[in-house]
Amino acid sequence: MRRMGEQGRKTLGMAMAIAGTGALAAAVAFVLSTGGGAVASTEHGMSGDMLVGLDGLDLTPYRNTTVGDVGTERFDPDAYLTEELESTTETLEDGTVLRIFEVEAVNKEIEIAPGVFFPAWTYNGQVPGPTLRANEGERIRIHFTNLGDRPHSMHFHGFHPFEMDGAMLKQQVPPNGTFVYEFEADPVGVHLYHCHATPITQHIHNGLYGLWIVDPKGGRPPARELYMMMNGFDPNFDEENEIYAVNTVAFHYARHPIEVRQNELIRIYLANITEFDLINSFHVHATFFDYYPTGTQPEPRDYTDTIIQGQGERGIVEVRFPHPGDFMFHAHKTEFAERGWMGLFRVIPDEGGDG
Amino acid sequence: MAEPRQGMSAGVAILAVVPLVLLVGLIAWLFSDGAEGLFATDLPPVEAVDVMRHVLEGDVIHLDIVNSGPDPTTIAQVMVRGAFWYHEVTPTRELTPLQTARVTIPFPWNEGEPVEIVLLTSTGLTFDYGIEVATATPGITARALSRFAMLGIFVGVIPVALGLTWFPFLRRLGRSGLGFLIHLTVGLLAFLVVDAMFEGFEAARELPGIYQPQALLLLGFVGAWAFLSGIQLRSSSGHGASAGGAHLAWLVALGIGIHNLGEGLAIGSAYVLGELTLGALLVAGFTLHNATEGIAIVSPILREPDGQLARLIGLGALAGGPTILGCWIGAFTYSQVWALLFLGIGAGAIVQVIGAILGGRTLRETLAPVNLAGMLVGYLVMYGTGLLVGAA
Numbered sequence: 001m002r003r004m005g006e007q008g009r010k011t012l013g014m015a016m017a018i019a020g021t022g023a024l025a026a027a028v029a030f031v032l033s034t035g036g037g038a039v040a041s042t043e044h045g046m047s048g049d050m051l052v053g054l055d056g057l058d059l060t061p062y063r064n065t066t067v068g069d070v071g072t073e074r075f076d077p078d079a080y081l082t083e084e085l086e087s088t089t090e091t092l093e094d095g096t097v098l099r100i101f102e103v104e105a106v107n108k109e110i111e112i113a114p115g116v117f118f119p120a121w122t123y124n125g126q127v128p129g130p131t132l133r134a135n136e137g138e139r140i141r142i143h144f145t146n147l148g149d150r151p152h153s154m155h156f157h158g159f160h161p162f163e164m165d166g167a168m169l170k171q172q173v174p175p176n177g178t179f180v181y182e183f184e185a186d187p188v189g190v191h192l193y194h195c196h197a198t199p200i201t202q203h204i205h206n207g208l209y210g211l212w213i214v215d216p217k218g219g220r221p222p223a224r225e226l227y228m229m230m231n232g233f234d235p236n237f238d239e240e241n242e243i244y245a246v247n248t249v250a251f252h253y254a255r256h257p258i259e260v261r262q263n264e265l266i267r268i269y270l271a272n273i274t275e276f277d278l279i280n281s282f283h284v285h286a287t288f289f290d291y292y293p294t295g296t297q298p299e300p301r302d303y304t305d306t307i308i309q310g311q312g313e314r315g316i317v318e319v320r321f322p323h324p325g326d327f328m329f330h331a332h333k334t335e336f337a338e339r340g341w342m343g344l345f346r347v348i349p350d351e352g353g354d355g
Numbered sequence: 356m357a358e359p360r361q362g363m364s365a366g367v368a369i370l371a372v373v374p375l376v377l378l379v380g381l382i383a384w385l386f387s388d389g390a391e392g393l394f395a396t397d398l399p400p401v402e403a404v405d406v407m408r409h410v411l412e413g414d415v416i417h418l419d420i421v422n423s424g425p426d427p428t429t430i431a432q433v434m435v436r437g438a439f440w441y442h443e444v445t446p447t448r449e450l451t452p453l454q455t456a457r458v459t460i461p462f463p464w465n466e467g468e469p470v471e472i473v474l475l476t477s478t479g480l481t482f483d484y485g486i487e488v489a490t491a492t493p494g495i496t497a498r499a500l501s502r503f504a505m506l507g508i509f510v511g512v513i514p515v516a517l518g519l520t521w522f523p524f525l526r527r528l529g530r531s532g533l534g535f536l537i538h539l540t541v542g543l544l545a546f547l548v549v550d551a552m553f554e555g556f557e558a559a560r561e562l563p564g565i566y567q568p569q570a571l572l573l574l575g576f577v578g579a580w581a582f583l584s585g586i587q588l589r590s591s592s593g594h595g596a597s598a599g600g601a602h603l604a605w606l607v608a609l610g611i612g613i614h615n616l617g618e619g620l621a622i623g624s625a626y627v628l629g630e631l632t633l634g635a636l637l638v639a640g641f642t643l644h645n646a647t648e649g650i651a652i653v654s655p656i657l658r659e660p661d662g663q664l665a666r667l668i669g670l671g672a673l674a675g676g677p678t679i680l681g682c683w684i685g686a687f688t689y690s691q692v693w694a695l696l697f698l699g700i701g702a703g704a705i706v707q708v709i710g711a712i713l714g715g716r717t718l719r720e721t722l723a724p725v726n727l728a729g730m731l732v733g734y735l736v737m738y739g740t741g742l743l744v745g746a747a
Binding site for chain 1: 477479481575578588
């Protein structure tokens with residue numbers, strides 16, 4: 001450079017200045033393209049709907065909810081509330097009723113919150129699995145087929161011989177394998193069935209569980225009956241649930257309230273299968289309920305508005321709503337409620353009621 | 356000789372084009388139906404979402420996000436403080452790689468509290484973002500502009516101006532004193548380069564890898580160096596390679612000005628993000644730290660025939676003024692990518708300045724004990740005053 005003539009130096013200087021300018025312009029253009037040039041928004045609030053509360057209070061910032069709705073073509077939580085798995089029956093020589101169910105384990109993607117999809121392991125393509133229901137003393141036979149790509153099983157709570165327990169490693173049904181579970185419907189109550197393959201936390205969390213209900217001889221008093229499974233999902237596999245619900249879909253019954261009639265008797269078969277958390281709970285507003293733990297005893301153990309269940313616990317809730325209106329039911333572990341385990345009963349006024 | 360050369364260059368041109376054509380063909384084939392699924396796997400998509408900045412208004416949280424992964428991703432839900440919350444995503448929830456969007460969440464955030472936000476994608480992956488201390492993001496109002504201008508004046512302009520007031524004293528220094536001072540300046544500037552580049556590489560780790568932040572930092576560095584070197588080469592005619600005193604002073608002021616732009620950017624944004632409490636200690640630290648920059652600016656013109664107050668004011672404005680601009684940019688449009696780029700530009704500018712100062716001297720001169728001591732002292736002064744900033 002020292003020996004360079006003045007013209008050469010000027011030319012080099014020009015070239016360097018242009019190159020430097022080009023490099024800086026490219027860098028600035030790139031940063032602008034990343035949104036780095038965004039100016040602080042001065043527009044206030046949201047487009048569209050403003051929610052107005054008491055005394056004109058703007059409610060827009062207070063909406064604890066998911067956004068959108070879940071398609072019900074894959075799984076309809078409203079249908080799950082009242083549907084049992086269809087069965088066929090035969091009468092055996094000794095007069096005993098033989099009740100036969102068909103169950104398949106199958107991998108299926110489910111939608112657990114609007115737009116959030118989870119690769120589930122299911123019984124009959126749904127989470128929770130279908131509700132199996134029978135009468136006390138009936139002979140139960142389940143044709144189980146494993147269409148998944150891991151060993152699976154069905155382990156029923158209740159009395160049964162060792163061969164029907166579905167829990168030991170040697171009792172797991174391999175992929176494309178079948179097994180016939182057969183036992184007596186006993187004892188009376190609301191129970192669970194679930195996969196017992198290892199690692200069991202994953203098999204249960206991924207969706208292999210359902211209600212198993214044994215009705216007493218002569219049945220229970222007439223009531224509006226509902227099935228509710230308290231469950232949770234850990235879609236990012238950090239062994240902590242991000243999403244909680246009854247019947248899988250976060251906030252489903254908040255968006256689609258369960259309609260009941262004022263003062264009608266409502267019987268809820270309630271179970272908790274939630275993984276990772278020690279307890280779950282059930283709380284209902286503006287009324288109290290009779291609680292029958294496991295549904296095994298004719299008399300309620302408690303008269304309350306909040307109960308706690310550990311994983312695998314279940315029971316029967318019998319409740320009436322004396323007042324019409326929309327009433328919340330939710331986990332009184334409010335963290336779970338904020339993450340989706342919250343719904344509404346819409347109580348329709350009875351004719352001549354106080355509505 | 357001209358004929359064969361031309362023939363060759365036509366051949367050379369074809370030779371240059373052949374690999375390009377092959378390359379384009381290969382790429383086209385990779386995207387064609389025939390090659391579809393060649394490298395496909397059943398693995399779930401690799402998702403990455405980064406929050407570039409947040410804006411807090413009354414009961415509304417805005418997040419500017421970018422899909423920083425190689426695959427498309429869909430923002431399905433948002434959680435605030437562990438709870439699902441109503442929100443909107445504009446322009447779209449489905450983001451292609453490098454696409455940006457704004458998530459707007461009406462939420463009753465409270466002043467001074469931390470806020471944790473989780474973005475949940477359609478595959479159930481979560482991306483966390485924490486607001487360390489919630490405080491309203493200033494809008495561009497006259498009040499906010501003047502407030503951040505004041506901040507820039509205190510942190511950048513006043514300290515440099517104070518440093519310049521050494522001028523009458525420094526003029527009376529002897530030859531070795533002047534050499535010491537010039538090299539003290541080099542030490543000061545060297546510290547700024549080291550500090551900025553380490554800070555830049557540290558900041559680069561926080562940024563999404565898809566931005567190649569280290570490369571961006573170096574692009575800013577080299578770009579600024581090349582630009583200023585080119586300017587110097589073109590304008591320093593007649594004096595050989597070494598710049599004249601006045602010329603050098605302007606270069607130093609410009610380099611420091613660019614550096615201070617970056618510093619203002621960092622201060623303004625940290626203040627807005629609630630990561631910085633501007634106590635008296637911090638402002639005092641910056642004042643001391645930046646006062647030494649004034650010495651660096653005046654040292655090349657101590658032997659000029661007269662002081663020229665107007666020139667001193669101009670130099671001070673060029674070196675300190677950009678702090679105000681930086682504070683504004685930092686406060687109103689902050690992004691970490693900007694901060695990174697300006698760290699690189701500032702460092703490149705100062706390296707060029709160091710080169711210009713030392714360019715007119717022999718290595719023997721520079722390595723004289725008094726000058727070496729000057730550089731060491733300059734570096735240590737910056738280190739010591741930097742402790743004050745770090746401690747606040």
